[in-house]
Amino acid sequence: MAGGLVALLDDVAVLARAAAASIDDIGAAAGRASMKAAGVVVDDTAVTPQYVHGLAAQRELPIIRKIALGSLRNKLLVILPAILLLSQFLPWLLTPILMLGGAYLCYEGAEKIWHKVSGHAESHASVEDALPDEKTIVSGAVRTDFILSAEIMVISLNEVASEAFWSRAIILLVVAIGITVLVYGVVGVIVKMDDVGLNLSQRAGKGVAAFGRGLVKGMPKLLAGLTVVGTAAMLWVGGHIILVGSDELGFHPIYEFVHHLEEAAHDATGAFGGVIGWLVNTLGSAVLGLVVGAIIVAVMNPTVHRKKADAGSEAGAH
Template sequence: MAGGLVALLDDVAVLARAAAASIDDIGAAAGRASMKAAGVVVDDTAVTPQYVHGLNAERELPIIRKIALGSLRNKLLIILPAVLLLSEFLPFLLTPILMIGGAYLCYEGAEKIWHRLRPHEESHATVEDALPDEKTIVSGAVRTDFILSAEIMVISLNEVVDQGFWSRAVILAVVALGITVLVYGVVGLIVKMDDVGLHLSQRPSKGVARFGRGLVKGMPKLLSALTVVGTAAMLWVGGHILLIGTDELGLTFLYDVVHHLEEAAAEATGALGSVVGWLVNTLGSAILGLAVGALVVLVMTLTLHRRRAESASGSGAH
């Protein structure tokens, strides 16, 4: 009896170690998958605060909470089942779909740069027009988030496609939950930081008050920096997806060029070789992303955007 009990306890210990190892593996895989989606995550974090800009302070967090719940529903109830079925039954479509998402990232990044460089007239709406109702704000933000969430999930799936079906499901669910909490937690901090700064600026302590004023003044700069980082990350991630995708589809020229430059830079810089090599690869991916994105922006400007402008001018004439 004692021997059987010891054997049973040994079996339980083995199973516990195996379960712990599986949890560690899932956590590590979820971390790797999330890192690959960093460009989209940064852009999502930079974009969302714009939806509550100009609203009353007490409405900001409730609206962000609703957007976060809508984002989580997008990921878990629509996108996750779709990408799991795709990976199970049509895995050969993953690379092309991932490349389409990469091209979209490049387009988004290039379009942001284009709007920064191109002089254009800003329309000035009234206060009533500039502040839509809460339902409109949430639905618009959730629609935009759906595109970004789909990119995050497909990019993450590509990192764990060699896992079993249920492992993929758990890993992607962890990624969906973790990224949603991270993005909207940071967004909540960002949009309330100026209120915190304003409160601190009124404290009697000069040091605390100075810090509060610094927060208030620094928030616009932080949002601008997030936008720049998000744009650069989109070009880098999108370009890298295209670089790897073309290589997997047999078009190896671009990948070979960047890979050879990366190796040459790494060999020439000695101890810093790995860092410099990564920077060269990142720069090459970003340049490719900018080129592809600029091409898509040009095509969109000459076709869809021009048609919209002509349609608007035609309807205005009548």
């Protein structure tokens, strides 16, 4: 009896170690998958605070909470089941779909740059000043988040496509929840930092008050910096997806060109070869992303503007 109990406990210990190893593997895989989606995550974090700009301070966090719940529903109830079924039954579609998503990222990044250099960004300010109701704000933010969430999940799936079905499901579930908590937790902190700074600036202590004023002044710069980093990351991630995807689909010249540049930089820089090679590959991916995005912007902008003009003329006629 005692021997059987010891054997049972030994088996339980083995199973526990195996489970712990599996959890570690899932955590590591989820971390790798999340890192590949970093460009979209940064952009999502930079975009979301704009939806509560100009609202009453007490409504900011409740609206962000609603957007976060909508984002989680998007990921868990729609996107996750769809991409799991796709990976199980039509895995050959993953690369083309991923490349389409990469092209969208390139377009978004290039369009942000175009708006900045052409002055279109300022022209949207007056439109944003006319704030819609909260329900409209939340639904619009959740629709935008759906596209970004789909990109995050597909990019993450591509990193764990070789895993077994249930491992993929658990890893992507961890990614979906973890990234949603991270993004909207950071967004919540960002949108309340100016309120915290304002409160601190009214305290008696000179050092605390100065720190509070610094927070208030620094938040617009932080948001602007996040936007720049997010734009660069979108071009890099989107360009890299297209670079690798085109090679996997049989078109090798661009990938081989960037790969040769990376190897040359690696060999020429000695101890720093790994870092320099990575930077060259990243720069090459970003340049490709900018080129692809600029082409799409050149095609899309006249079409979109023409449709808006036609809709405006029809509204005027009525």
